[in-house]
Amino acid sequence: MDDLEELLTTRLHGPDPAIPPAVDAAVLGAGAAAARAFARRRRLRLAQIAAAAAVVLVAAWLGVHASGTPPRPFDVADAWRVAAGFEHDTARFDVDGDGRVDRGDAELMLTRIVALGAQGGG
Amino acid sequence: MADDPRSDAELLDAFRRGDAAAFAALYHRHRAFVMRVALRFGGADHDEALDVLQDTFAWLIDRAPGLALRHRLSTLLYPVAKHLAADRRRRRARAPQPLDATTEPAVLPGFPADVRAWFADLGELQQEVLGLRFADGLSLEEIATALGVPLGTVKSRLHHALRQLREKLAAE
Numbered sequence: 001m002d003d004l005e006e007l008l009t010t011r012l013h014g015p016d017p018a019i020p021p022a023v024d025a026a027v028l029g030a031g032a033a034a035a036r037a038f039a040r041r042r043r044l045r046l047a048q049i050a051a052a053a054a055v056v057l058v059a060a061w062l063g064v065h066a067s068g069t070p071p072r073p074f075d076v077a078d079a080w081r082v083a084a085g086f087e088h089d090t091a092r093f094d095v096d097g098d099g100r101v102d103r104g105d106a107e108l109m110l111t112r113i114v115a116l117g118a119q120g121g122g
Numbered sequence: 123m124a125d126d127p128r129s130d131a132e133l134l135d136a137f138r139r140g141d142a143a144a145f146a147a148l149y150h151r152h153r154a155f156v157m158r159v160a161l162r163f164g165g166a167d168h169d170e171a172l173d174v175l176q177d178t179f180a181w182l183i184d185r186a187p188g189l190a191l192r193h194r195l196s197t198l199l200y201p202v203a204k205h206l207a208a209d210r211r212r213r214r215a216r217a218p219q220p221l222d223a224t225t226e227p228a229v230l231p232g233f234p235a236d237v238r239a240w241f242a243d244l245g246e247l248q249q250e251v252l253g254l255r256f257a258d259g260l261s262l263e264e265i266a267t268a269l270g271v272p273l274g275t276v277k278s279r280l281h282h283a284l285r286q287l288r289e290k291l292a293a294e
Contacts, residue, residue, distance in 0.1 A: 004288055005256065011237050012257035016154035017161060023172050024153075027179045031137070031145035034183045039140025 052106030125151060130195040138186055148195060149179060155196050155258055156203045162232035162253055164207035165214070174210065178203045193264045200254070200268040240287055248283035251276055 126147035136144035
């Protein structure tokens, strides 16, 4: 940095402008309210995915049961594990190939599993 | 408040997942920058700059779910704060003025008086580049993103602006 650039930095940067605590509080309050809304939306989305995953697991269990293979018990924890997979393993669960993992994927999986179950059960 | 070690992109992502502390970290990291931009384009009116600060972060809250960060958040906040401040300045200018009111300077009004004199012969884009570089410390790539112009344009504007300033100051 040469002399002119140092001079410009000194003259242009200056001390940080004063911001009253009330302004900080107003902005941070709005941010906190938005964060709560984002968290609520996220929990709702996870619950929807978990519910869809539970439907898929029930169908899978019914399909396997109908095929004559000994049934594997499932529970809510399984549903949440699948839901987590929906959240983080996009490539694996995007079965309809639309670039999103959503209820449409769960329903397509359900359709396929039921079809497989029907074939296996004869 | 100690700065959060996470990057702007990480903080924005955490905010979208519901982390209020991540938003607070982003705010504390960028509020002075937004105020400087608001003062630079708004004519150094401190109260109006505070309104611009709040409106800029309201914009961030509103748009957070869909934002994609390639550089620091300041590159996204810059055009927002600039336009909000400039709009307010234009509205003020349209309002009836007292007869002895001075006209708005051609150069960015928020710069110090001596700097405005140095910058009088520079174009607005050159002044913006100098402001982002030396007042705000942005990299050339970040300046290009903030202004929405190619990197080569930023480099050439900066080069020519510095050359013009050197000549002007040497002649004084």
